[in-house]
Amino acid sequence: MSINAITKPHDATGARAPGKLILSGEHSVVYGAPAVVVAIERYIELWFTPLHKTGGLQTAFETLAPRSFYPFDILKGFRDSLDRRFDEFMRGDLPVQKILKRPDDLAIYTLTSLLPMLPAPGGTGGPPLPIPGQLTSRSEMPLGAGMGSSAAVVAATIVLYEHLLGLPQSAEDRFKKVRFCERLQHGKGSAIDASAVVFGGANRVQGEDIRPIGLTDDHSLKTSDGWYWVIHGRPEASTGECVAQVRLRHGQDTQLWQAFGDCTTKLETVLETNGDPREVIRENQSLLEQIGVVPVASARFAKAVQVTGGAAKISGAGSVKGEQGGAMLVYHPNAEAMTELMKAYPDREWDRLTIAQKGAELMPANTQEPSMAAQ
Incomplete structure (x- = not known):
């Protein structure tokens, strides 16, 4: 798949996460059976460009949705509203496909999951609010086709904002957050997608147990x-x-x-x-x-x-x-x-099929930003 790109602005920061393919165990993993999944070298990238006077986040996600704006002062209410919609789904009052209203809601919800980790306004140790700017994405995989695109969006968002907000996390913590946030997309899901986009490589998944599968170099x-x-x-x-x-x-x-x-x-x-x-x-x-x-x-x-x-x-x-x-x-x-x-x-x-050995990570400094960058 070819990707049109322009030179990355000096102040843009990006993260990426790989897609996945399930070799065996889709559906049955929900009932306690094992599954085998591999991360693949097809990526979703998420880029952030500062726009200091906006007072919020503007999204311009390739193939997802038209541009949208999320003011910072609504983020907590936005998160709470999606939590309530998930609760409605769990009660059987709302179909799973109605939890999210817009495709880019998932990335913004993921960002809000990091807000409790921030210091209170006026405190010390870091910025009190996310940085105003634009989130831009591009994808090397079809969305909604079973290649883990929603989990990849969540994982890339987490890595990106860990860096921007100075809140580093372990891979295990990222895994838990991906699972928590991705529930809005899939409802009662499994650990398959989260294991691939966070840890990379080939993994055996059964319940909450994730085990790497050793493959020889000539495999x-x-x-x-x-x-x-x-x-x-x-x-x-x-x-x-x-x-x-x-x-x-x-x-x-x-x-x-x-x-x-x-x-x-x-x-x-x-x-x-x-x-x-x-x-x-x-x-x-x-x-x-x-x-x-x-x-x-x-x-x-x-x-x-x-x-x-x-x-x-x-x-x-x-x-x-x-x-x-x-x-x-x-x-x-x-x-x-x-x-x-x-x-x-x-x-x-x-x-x-080419296995991605690494999970979600920051983009290399010399990588180009997608052509949808803010004009």
């Missing part, structure tokens, strides 16, 4: 040999909607979730031995079709991959309506066959 995942991601359209249903629908239909089916867990355990064994993952990927896809999160078009694509000698599965929540399933994981040992296959899908974005 196919490390060398991007045979592993791909394909965006099979943007799902019509949000992650929260999918999780809620699956819970309604299959939440009490312990045998089903055990089958998902067994599938993930098999994949872990394959990864540890750098073996052929095609059989277990196909099994995983079959289970995802069983719970109803694989749209017809996405199922057809997985079959097309299999016919040519590869394996594919939904990687993320999928969708419970429409034709688009979002991100899909593909393993194909024949690069030429994969390239030839994708010629039949010219509108699908795809690439080799």
Whole structure:
């Protein structure tokens, strides 16, 4: 994906966080089963440029929403209102997709989560308020397609404002904050996305337990040999909607979730031995079709991959309506066959899977700011 950019203004500061792909365990992780997730080298970047006389924050987020302005004096009330909307969701009075009114609300809410850490006005040890200015973003991943874009926005916001406000945190504290803030996007979610965007690399996630998966330097995942991601359209249903629908239909089916867990355990064994993952990927896809999160078009694509000698599965929540399933994981040992296959899908974005070894971090000093910078 090409990104148009201009030279970064000297006073702009940026942070970035990687996206993610779930290799196994989406949906089942909510019911206590393990999951395997990798951070990928596709990033969401967030930039801050000071605008000292504005008295608040102006957002100009690429592909998210029109410019908006958030005065500082409303931030606490804004945070409290979103907390109340989440409580309404938990009571069953509000659908998950109605918690946030605007896509950039999530970044501003994340900023408000840092406010209790600031000294009181007139105190010492740091600035009493956030710095007025503009937040600008750009993304190397499609939003809402199962690649962890909302968690990446939260993680990048936290790292950026840790730096701007002089409030450094540990990776573990960042992880907790990402999970807390991201609940507004997904409702009752898991630790999968937060683990990828904060810690980077490849991780096994089960409940609150996060464990790095050791991969040798010549591992196919490390060398991007045979592993791909394909965006099979943007799902019509949000992650929260999918999780809620699956819970309604299959939440009490312990045998089903055990089958998902067994599938993930098999994949872990394959990864540890750098073996052929095609059989277990196909099994995983079959289970995802069983719970109803694989749209017809996405199922057809997985079959097309299999016919040519590869394996594919939904990687993320999928969708419970429409034709688009979002991100899909593909393993194909024949690069030429994969390239030839994708010629039949010219509108699908795809690439080799490259693991991001680091999670959210400040942007390097010589990095360019997105072309949407304040004029």
